Amino acid sequence: MKTNVLGDLSIEDFLANYWQKKPLVVRNAFPDFEMPFTAEELAGLTLDTDAPARMIIEHGLPPENKPWQVKLAPFTEEDFITLPDSHCTFLVNDLERYVPELGNLIEPFRFIPDWRIDDLMVSYAEDQGTVGPHSDDYDVFLIQGAGKRRWKVITREDYPGELIPDLPIALLKEFDEDEDWLLEPGDMLYLPPNMPHYGIAEGACFTFSVGFQAPRTVDLVQNWLETFSKNKQFTKRFTDPDRTIQDNPGEITANDLNKLSTLILDSIDKQKADLDLFLGKYLTESKGEVPSEEHEISAENSYQKNQDYERESWLRFAYIKNTDKNRLDFFADGHHIVLPVERLDDIQELCENYYFSHSSESLQKLMQNRQFKQLFEKLIEEGGIYPTTD
Numbered sequence: 001m002k003t004n005v006l007g008d009l010s011i012e013d014f015l016a017n018y019w020q021k022k023p024l025v026v027r028n029a030f031p032d033f034e035m036p037f038t039a040e041e042l043a044g045l046t047l048d049t050d051a052p053a054r055m056i057i058e059h060g061l062p063p064e065n066k067p068w069q070v071k072l073a074p075f076t077e078e079d080f081i082t083l084p085d086s087h088c089t090f091l092v093n094d095l096e097r098y099v100p101e102l103g104n105l106i107e108p109f110r111f112i113p114d115w116r117i118d119d120l121m122v123s124y125a126e127d128q129g130t131v132g133p134h135s136d137d138y139d140v141f142l143i144q145g146a147g148k149r150r151w152k153v154i155t156r157e158d159y160p161g162e163l164i165p166d167l168p169i170a171l172l173k174e175f176d177e178d179e180d181w182l183l184e185p186g187d188m189l190y191l192p193p194n195m196p197h198y199g200i201a202e203g204a205c206f207t208f209s210v211g212f213q214a215p216r217t218v219d220l221v222q223n224w225l226e227t228f229s230k231n232k233q234f235t236k237r238f239t240d241p242d243r244t245i246q247d248n249p250g251e252i253t254a255n256d257l258n259k260l261s262t263l264i265l266d267s268i269d270k271q272k273a274d275l276d277l278f279l280g281k282y283l284t285e286s287k288g289e290v291p292s293e294e295h296e297i298s299a300e301n302s303y304q305k306n307q308d309y310e311r312e313s314w315l316r317f318a319y320i321k322n323t324d325k326n327r328l329d330f331f332a333d334g335h336h337i338v339l340p341v342e343r344l345d346d347i348q349e350l351c352e353n354y355y356f357s358h359s360s361e362s363l364q365k366l367m368q369n370r371q372f373k374q375l376f377e378k379l380i381e382e383g384g385i386y387p388t389t390d
Helices: 011-017 039-048 077-081 100-105 217-226 254-269 272-284 292-299 341-352 361-367 370-382
Strands: 024-026 053-057 069-072 088-092 117-125 140-144 148-153 179-183 188-191 197-202 205-212 309-311 317-322 327-332 335-340 385-387
Touching (some): 039 117, 140 148, 179 188, 197 205, 272 327, 272 335, 327 341, 335 370
Antiparallel strands (some): 024 188, 053 069, 053 088, 140 188, 140 205, 148 179, 317 327, 327 335
């Protein structure tokens, strides 16, 4: 059952009045919140896995003693032993990959499409620990775990945006908040993109954040262009059989510029028909590494008819209804298959759920499609789907 993390606010009201517009504090959004690990266990996770993590020490450590020192994983036990007792923060990204049960913290936010969800991050801070005053260019829900953290926020748009020079992280030089909230266990703060904020731990605390990916135009274009390399249209060379004498060899004439521009734009225009398929693959493709031990366990299994399965919370499913061609384009972790439009209800059920019972009529119907069965088995081998043990 989905948790209503918005309190008395409806999803419609939230999307209309808060999403990407203004912050929202929800008290007791996660009632009776229980921590799944201790600080020591979180540190052990980064020592035993490849989980992306970093430490931020506000006043630095010797011998450098520079402010806002940053250390990146992999860590050693010595790194944790030498951490100061205050003004330091330890952050771990892609947490749902390494602690799968924490996918429950992402589930309540699936009123935003799955492809927009980036990852679950946890921040452990000693007293007064912080990552400093900054802004992010993505939406984030901040869920307070154990302990308390005070959040200072600037909601006005005319704030000074100058950064402190020569730091390893981007921190605002001036910060004059107009909102101030103290979050306690179970409380939640939503922040829209590019809203300056400054979170400071009051005593040791844990904060979980559900972040949302917002692809940059340059990333979309670059990744799309990379798919053109094998297309014959882009091996075509410039030709000029009607070349005439020009006054100066240094001039690039208007005629040449027009022909070169046409060569580029016509080639791109011919690829637009497949742009939807590129986006489906790109937006579902996993951006992180699959934990090696999970991959080894899953790789030993192929699809069994009487077996129940689960999907990892990081594995994105998506589909596009192509009414013109009377088909469904289904995407999973960057893979793509075509299904008949009659399977829409089955695919919708698949995308909504993370648990797949062997008795599910939708799964049984989908498994009759050879391409789907091959993709499902590939996802098992890659560690995104695994057999349940119950």
